[in-house]
């Protein structure tokens with residue numbers, strides 16, 4: 363029964379919560395029966411909802427009915443077996459359960475004082491993750507909401523560290539600072555640089571090689587040119603696992619240059635970082651021990667619900683110099699003996715994200731997580747082989763991890779005679795045709811200017827059968843494309 367004035371009724375809550383848990387269990391086991399993404403046009407959900415808030419209380423039953431009728435059909439289902447878009451934003455039963463507890467407790471984790479166990483669990487889980495990644499003890503971790511935020515935090519710290527070192531010298535002015543990354547970096551990287559105050563014209567997109575990774579020689583040259591022009595190189599962001607193709611920048615060489623030139627080296631391993639917990643994949647982190655900061659997202663490929671980003675920093679004093687504040691109203695008795703994570707980033711109020719990380723790591727164990735990542739990498743290699751062996755398709759980049767990037771070349775042998783523009787248009791139509799089936803969702807990218815389709819693996823429930831079905835669907839849709847037709851439907 364709806365209540366007129368809000369109050370807490372434990373028995374009512376218990377009954378409704380049980381009902382929702384039943385709904386969740388059914389959803390998780392049957393999500394594959396739904397279309398992977400909605401086909402209704404923009405505005406459909408808004409127009410099905412009242413324009414003004416309800417003046418009086420509505421019942422749980424009414425709210426749930428609208429949730430099922432309006433909201434769920436308007437969602438893209440990231441846990442669907444046909445969801446291979448972007449990078450996975452995955453979850454898992456233990457993570458979901460921990461999120462339920464977090465919501466019930468409503469913990470506020472800005473200071474040790476506001477939730478001592480949350481702060482200490484964050485320290486413990488970040489130390490576990492450090493060990494799992496094989497990072498040196500010089501790194502200390504903190505949980506941020508997203509990799510975008512972590513990279514912004516790194517760029518602000520890099521800016522302040524450089525300005526602090528340069529003292530009052532003219533060369534140390536913020537409008538003289540330069541930063542370096544590549545066009546293959548996630549857009550959150552140049553955005554973080556801009557937000558940290560680097561002038562757009564001082565953000566350098568360093569040239570990449572044939573495999574889409576940064577060329578260290580080009581970085582060195584760009585730094586030399588900037589110094590000759592009286593600018594102050596301050597930061598370089600290397601990517602381990604680019605969004606477009608999982609290219610891995612040569613971090614050992616970049617670290618050498620950053621060390622010699624006094625640049626802050628931040629490594630963005632947002633998705634691929636999870637693979638470093640597998641011993642035989644640890645090579646992807648070569649050189650990362652010489653970075654100043656590293657970010658990776660357990661919310662992408664380690665079964666933790668969005669959001670949960672692990673940010674590791676070597677010089678925590680530098681971080682604190684940029685972010686620590688101590689207003690009177692936040693002062694607490696133990697401040698000199700504890701960590702207050704509000705001082706390690708932008709937010710004051712912080713969610714209790716360590717709990718879901720703890721549930722996940724304990725439930726699967728390190729070996730369980732390693733086994734899942736190994737399996738996804740195996741499936742990525744299998745699909746990569748199928749693509750390579752099919753003369754109508756082209757593998758657009760090496761696929762050492764669980765992302766396969768390809769394009770359809772057409773029925774004639776190879777792509778001889780076809781121009782890239784035509785192939786681009788054909789692949790755009792192929793993607794639209796695949797999406798029109800409601801069975802699969804993929805995303806596109808451009809590599810060296812060429813349109814390419816990305817298939818990213820990484821959900822807890824992904825099987826070889828799912829990948830086989832996806833590949834079958836892609837081949838069928840490609841072969842049914844009507845040459846030159848703008849109609850995305852499969853005829």
Ligand code: PLP
Pocket residue numbers: 449507508509510511548550601603604605630631632633659671
């Ligand atoms: N860096 C890379 C390499 C990514 O692929 C992504 C997202 O896919 C990001 C950063 C941004 O991650 P977030 O959504 O956690 O900000």
